[in-house]
Amino acid sequence: MSGLFEGIPFVENPLYERIILDIATQKYSIIDDFFKDEDVLALRTSLLKKYEDDAFKKSAIGNKTNEVVKKAIRGDIILWMDERFCNVEEQLFFNKINDLKDYLNRTCFLGINQKEFHYAIYPKGTFYKRHLDTFMNDDRRRLSFVCYLNSEDWEPKNGGELVLYLEHEAKTVYPFPGKVVIFESNVLEHEVKPVNTPRLSITGWLKTR
Numbered sequence: 001m002s003g004l005f006e007g008i009p010f011v012e013n014p015l016y017e018r019i020i021l022d023i024a025t026q027k028y029s030i031i032d033d034f035f036k037d038e039d040v041l042a043l044r045t046s047l048l049k050k051y052e053d054d055a056f057k058k059s060a061i062g063n064k065t066n067e068v069v070k071k072a073i074r075g076d077i078i079l080w081m082d083e084r085f086c087n088v089e090e091q092l093f094f095n096k097i098n099d100l101k102d103y104l105n106r107t108c109f110l111g112i113n114q115k116e117f118h119y120a121i122y123p124k125g126t127f128y129k130r131h132l133d134t135f136m137n138d139d140r141r142r143l144s145f146v147c148y149l150n151s152e153d154w155e156p157k158n159g160g161e162l163v164l165y166l167e168h169e170a171k172t173v174y175p176f177p178g179k180v181v182i183f184e185s186n187v188l189e190h191e192v193k194p195v196n197t198p199r200l201s202i203t204g205w206l207k208t209r
Helices: 014-026 037-052 088-108
Strands: 028-031 077-081 114-122 128-131 141-148 162-165 170-173 180-184 189-192 199-207
Touching: 014 028, 014 088, 014 180, 037 077, 037 088, 037 114, 037 199, 077 088, 077 199, 088 114, 088 141, 088 199, 162 180
Parallel strands: none
Antiparallel strands: 028 180, 077 114, 114 199, 128 189, 141 180, 141 199, 162 170, 162 189
């Protein structure tokens, strides 16, 4: 090993290696223990506090150059997270994300140099139709990331499943608290099924130039 990382010892991270292998072989990875239980609870509390403060807004379709709200396609409400002004709970989240980003760049040379994340709440009866996470005028999103912040008593009957559309099948992921899903943004179409109980998460993307 030479260049930028010369003289810096490399310690393999088994969790990150499993994520890399999963994405290389099946385009997605599902992890139940990416965050500690207490971190999930803290982030859920942070989300709910900001919701009570009326900080969320209706989500939109498209990026900032082509943004339009369409209830027939998606119905979640969101609040963008700014690492520069985050609280203690959010800093723990970004510390883990940055660690993963650095590991991916170091081992897989992905060139990820940007990220964007937001809190998301799907009220009862809302959904998000099948789509890709990249735009016609912006394909910088490389990996999509979802962390579910639902309560510990969440049940499948509550709805809000994530469906990943693979080449020969559809993979259903139930949004149990703490579960993290990472997948290739420009490859896997996906959707959120109708929600019967408000569904909480952090959603975001690791981006290249």
